[in-house]
Amino acid sequence: MGLEIESMPVIDKYGSTTTTEQEAGDSAAEVVQISNPRWLSVCIGLYLTSFLYGLDSTITADVQGPILASLGDLPLLPWVGTGFLLGSVATTSLFGSLYTKLEVKWLYVGSIVTFEIGSAICGAAPNMNAMAVGRVVAGIGGAGMYLGGMTYIAIFTTPARRSLYTALVSAFWGLGCLLGPVIGGAFAQSKATWRWSFYINLVLAAVTAPIYIVSFPRHGAHCDEKILPRIKDLDWLGALLNATTYALFITACTYSGAEWPWGSGSVITLWVMTGVVTIIYMLQQWTAFLTTKEDRVFPVWCLKSRSLVLLYIATAGGSAVLNFNIYYLPLFFEFTKGDGAIKVAGRLLPFLFLMIFSALLSGALLPKLNLYAAWYVISGILALVGSVLMFLISTTTPPGNIYGFEVLVGAGCGLSLWVAYSIALVKSPADKVTSALGFINVAQLGGGALALAIAGTIFQNVGFDNLQSALDGKGYSSSEIRAALAGGYSSIISDSTPEVRAIASDAIGRTIAHTYGISISGAATVLVVGLLMRWEKVKMV
Structure with missing residues (x-):
């Protein structure tokens, strides 16, 4: 259901898409058509990354206790859950810009690799600090995977079919969310321990790697251009301010009252910094300071x-x-x-x-x-x-x-x-x-x-x-x-x-x-x- 395209796209070597061979014109020799079996494998890959993203969003729900018992450091425990979301939301705008500048396929694959690196750090974490870092890294990769999947759907499906494909992605994400606590709890209660709640991602990625490398089509007008010239004009200041805004807000929420009294200097400083950085970020985006209106990390035109x-x-x-x-x-x-x-x-x-x-x-x-x-x-x-x-x-x-x-x-x-x-x-x-x-x-x-x-x-x-x-x-x-x-x-x-x-x-x-x-x-x-x-x-x- 939903695994065949209504009219299979034709993709030239530069990633430009047309809907018929006639539109491809004289470049027919350079055209690669996505067959139904290949599109099926692409969908499997998209649904799997969506599943993994959902899985990692909830897999820590039932392993926080075992992680705390193993690594200690109660004040950092909230980062087991919020670190993943922080990594995701802090980099979503940047990924939105990158997907307009870089080859979609390899940015998507790079996001998967980043996600797996974060999972490996979490699985091998010797202390809660390493666990927090791993969760943030996994969240960054997860954001790239999720946005990459949505980008593929936007590029290679018709508007009439797009809503169904998007719903299927959400269904697999929901399935991952459902199984997250089960898988995490099962590993935590077994001899494998809670560490395999994260290592399992590496196994699944290794098994399905050929799908992403072989089956996924390339796309982008800059496929054959060097990377550095394409990313040097990105709004790096905006990306940094965006990430800092979310990081400060979530940190302030995490520690206010729970670890530091609301009236303490630390909490007041955190909230003041959050407000100041948020205002600076808004002004920088509005004025396009050190960037251009077209390259702003936040799509202000929206x-x-x-x-x-x-x-x-x-x-x-x-x-x-x-x-x-x-x-x-x-x-x-x-x-x-x-x-x-x-x-x-x-x-x-x-x-x-x-x-x-x-x-x-x-x-x-x-x-x-x-x-x-x-x-x-x-x-x-x-x-x-x-x-x-x-x-x-x-x-x-x-x-x-x-x-x-x-x-x-x-x-x-x-x-x-x-x-x-x-x-x-x-x-x-x-x-x-x-x-x-x-x-x-x-x-x-x-x-x-x-x-x-x-x-x-x-x-x-x-x-x-x-x-x-x-x-x-x-x-x-x-x-x-x-x-x-x-x-x-x-x-x-x-x-x-x-x-x-x-x-x-x-x-x-x-x-x-x-x-x-x-x-x-x-x-x-x-x-x-x-x-x-x-x-x-x-x-x-």
Whole structure:
């Protein structure tokens, strides 16, 4: 399904595409046509990298405890999860520029190699510092893989088929997210240890390497030009400021209250630096300082399009909902029900199954029912209702009820989250397709990363206050209470009396439920933006 192209592209040796041999003209001798078997192998490669990206996004959900027990250094534990997202979102804009300047195939392959290097560093990490570095490196490679996959789809599929291919990529990403906690937990509980949660990426890459090297077509007007002249004019200052902005914001969220008091000089300095660098970055992009308007790392031209701006905001809101639920639904069941990795994955099935199903449904029907604003309105309503209901849950809420709420949120996420990739390309000039892709990618990865950073701050701060109040008089220190929020390897969760575990589970469960304000905000954003969009049909042929 979805593995054949409607009209196979013809690609000349420079990567220029045409749709028929006649259009190729006298260059027919230099033309390579993508056969259906070759296109099938290309799709397998695209879906596999999407799967790996989803897998690595959640594989640490159930191995943070074993990693902490092995490497120690609790203050750095949040970077096991946020480091990957930070690496991704901090480099997405840069990759968007690079894909317009460099050969698509080799940049894509280079991203895969970077991802595998990061995985190797994590697997071999001797301490938490190395683990944090490895997660950031893997996130950088993951961003390149994800954007590269979307670029291939934009180049080699017709608009009518593009939404379905995008939905298939999202489906494999969702499958990776689903299996991440299972695979990570299974390795952590086996003799292989948690390190194989990362080494497994190397094995899969080695097996599938021939697909990327042999089957993937080249594309780009600069295929035969040297690399340095093509990248010297990139907006390197903008890329640095962009990465620094996200790094400072996520660092500030991670340490505020959890490690350093809110009123401390360190926290105040972090937030001030975040604000200053953000303003400098915005001014540098607006004035094109040390770059040109065409080469700016952020596609500022997109801000002149009302439709693209609304698509950006809606995608960020939908991504916030999706990423929050993928991370915090497992935590709720882990803390309140004592579930292990495999059981937690089963609890997530209603959410992920409906997310994948609705994404495929959206991809298949969008070309026919292409009043795209309606997709966002319906999506926002479903996700908002489900998120509000999740906000009201407690440890006594029957699991069946929670599954129903998951269905609503999952269906709402899937219906609209990837729609922007198809609509943005239709509404963008042909020569700015990759730039528009980067714009939407920044929204998707940035929305998820910022939502998780803010959610982590709320969880750590509110959770600490709730636990401290609930366990008042039980003799637990502040450090023990902090450790309890890291999972089952704390004395409060693993070695306490049933009464204490019940009190702690209830307090943490209430904290996670209240943190669903993040999901509510994201869903409301999707709904409001959908209502503000033009109620127009777009031609997708």
